[in-house]
Amino acid sequence: MYVAVKGGEAAILATHDLVAEARRGDPAVPEISVAQIREQQALACARVMNEGSLYDQDLAALALKQSQGDVIEAAFLMRAYRTTLPRFGSSEPLDTAAMAIRRRVSATYKDLPGGQVLGPTYDYTHRLFDFALMEPQQAPSPLGWGEGMPRDAQNAGSPSVPSSDPASPGHLLPQGEKERAPLDATMPRVPDILGAEGLMEAEEPPEGDPRPFDLTRDPVSFPADRDVRLQSMARGDEGFLLGLGYSVQRGFGGTHPFVGEVRVGEVAVEFVPEELGFAVDLGDVTLTECQMVNQFQGSKDVPPQFTRGYGLVFGHSERKAMSMSLVDRALKARDFGEATNYPAQQDEFVLYHADNVEAAGFVEHLKLPHYVDFQGELELIRRIRREREERLAQEQNAMPEAAE
């Protein structure tokens, strides 16, 4: 009806009310608090911080609450707020070697300085529902092997840490008190260990160590440098990067990666104000860093060496960091003179399509009215069909004459 385009303003106001109602759900159920989301949905908050490009756990939790748990909508809220924040400058580079480690695993060495730290992970949980979580818990509930089984007494004090078999510690650190104690102050990163031997592709900052590009302030041009690619991926959609990383593993851009190391923990952020001239500690951020070691390259001039794929993201976000490091290595294809036939190797493809806020906006804009354009198509198709019928009719009329 013609009226469908009228009353836009009233409709918009009404939909805002309906959203508020849907968000609250059944009022008989207690309202969730931002603090609850921050503390109990921390992995979702981490994803919102990553894709929203803003490290703020409270705001991430608020965004999730406001968006009914829609992660992309929450990231959108974060970004729209972030864009209005004043910029005071850039922090000093973070030193992830000095990370206060919560978790650190390497797939390339059985043991290494600082040791392996299993830390919190879903990796060895069995994905069986813990129906006890249906009810509020008195103490933190263990994951995985605990359900319905007698719990190992020695681990009772640290139930959030999955137990390892003390009889065969293998490469795992002993659990318990030591697990909670500070680990080695610095743990060398695996690529640094390989680098000391000259086996890892050296990573030098560009000449003059310029401030990294910021794609939220300046338009990107192609080919894109690595700082741009890494920034784009760090804020890119986890699912998109996961799919791309997986495609690389399956042969769409063959690299042969090993997880040199994944580490999760807290790193201090320091800032040097112009007027002070020395670094001020701004606090800690939780980060996940992944370094993939990839099959070696070499040429006449350069002896064979491993190449690096890098991922660094906010919060505990291993899947994202690993996917990012796979795609980072794939995007280096051009630098190593490799073919760039597959999507994960093409910077323009990856960078333009990794941004889920942009992608969601453009996909969803198809909901907006397009009747002007559609009318143009209707007019065209009707006319072409009409003209075709007329032509066919003429040809048919002409035929008997031609036969005579």
Added chain:
Amino acid sequence: MTIHQMPADDTKPAYNYAYLDEQTKRMIRRALLKAVAVPGYQVPFGSREMPLARGWGTGGIQITAAIIGPADTLKVIDQGADDTTNAVSIRKFFERTADARTCEATDEATIIQTRHRIPEAPLKSGQVMVYQVPMPEPLRRLEPREAETRKMHAWAEYGLMQVKLYEDIARYGEITKTYDYPVMVNGRYVMAPSPIPKFDNPKMHMSPALQLFGAGREKRIYALPPHTSVRSLDFEDHPFRIQSWTQPCGLCGAGDSYLDEVVIDDQGGRMFVCSDSHYCETRRAEGHRGTMLGDAAASGLVEEAAQ
């Protein structure tokens, strides 16, 4: 408890006039000046993340925010109409953030932000059209890589576009592009006019108004200064032609406007009405009556002008 409170200064959140910060406005303004100096060339700009969704007009919004001032009167249309939901939403945005004076009358507006239409009423010198652009690159459908299309523009290599249009003719007997129909600007750059129907293309040519184009998601700004040559691409033996209808607007009887088709029952009933809602209302107020106006007014769908 949190550090995210807006500055204590009470009721109004601390957003700048017209939402964007001054540094961002300067960046957009610089891009706009280069855009008018090279008509039809797409200037990359540091498109900001906006509180409205990408693809919903953030390019146009950023341009409007960078140019609007207290002396302006803003009109916002989507599909030619002032009252479609997204037009309402964008108009509200500027009423909230810039205390903008808004209007529906085309000739009262100093800035007209639009999606998909150019108003039927002729534009005037001093007016600024701001187009929301989803895909600024006219060659994108032919060549997806930005690195390649940029070279094609740099060297004015538009053969691929000619081939594509000619393939249409070979297959259908005419060029089948009905909207976002590519144009040649000032004899140099092929430009996407945004998804306006090709019916509106001739209005761009030598328009007395300044025309600015913003693509927020794709981060491009381009422009047509007033009195600039804008030629729709065609061939000598297949000249450019615009849409036409066999019947006039059902409400105001206009025979020269772009029409929307409205399905009025499930028996195949159709009604054609002006897509430019203000144009249609103005004509009805002047006493023009379409054949369906009585029915539409009787069922309360439109207000019939007092005679």
Added chain:
Amino acid sequence: MSAQAMIAPGFSDPVFQSQAAFRALLAALSEPGTLQRVTGEIAPPEGLATATAIALLTLADYETPVWLPEALRNGPAGAWLRFHCAAALVDDPTEAAFAVLDGAAGEPKLSAFNLGTDQFPDRSTTVIVQITALEGGTALTLAGPGIPGTRAITPQGLRSGFVEGLRENGALYPLGIDVLLAQGDGLIGLPRSTQIEEAR
């Protein structure tokens, strides 16, 4: 006196003054040859016309290197620009996003500035040329985008050969610098898209 005390004030109301000034600049470059007035009620530093100072306050910042003639760079104008715009002052004209020239000075030539590149013609320098009067001089006839038919301007205070330089610049289209003629609070835009003929 401290350096800061010597620096003349900038906009008293930056949001609205720069908005109004920008619209004048936009009109100047989109309708070449029209005389646009900027009103900002500022006291420009020595060596800068009011229009020049307002244009730079409106457009320049830490992202836009500015080239000034040496005397201006080392004088109050340079200090004023650094203070109000946080703009870097550069020696090399090809690095400049904005430049200020004396229309009568022989050097540098317009072609010494950044002309942009084939793929990014927008990266060229915008040159503000300060002259003695915007009207009353020898007539120049302009044509091109922004101009219905032709438009005449009569600037005064351009050195001989300057118009030739503008014509050479126009021949580079779509590359080339964009020029703003400035005097008092008046501006005339001459973008690279404008073709210029000296009236016979």
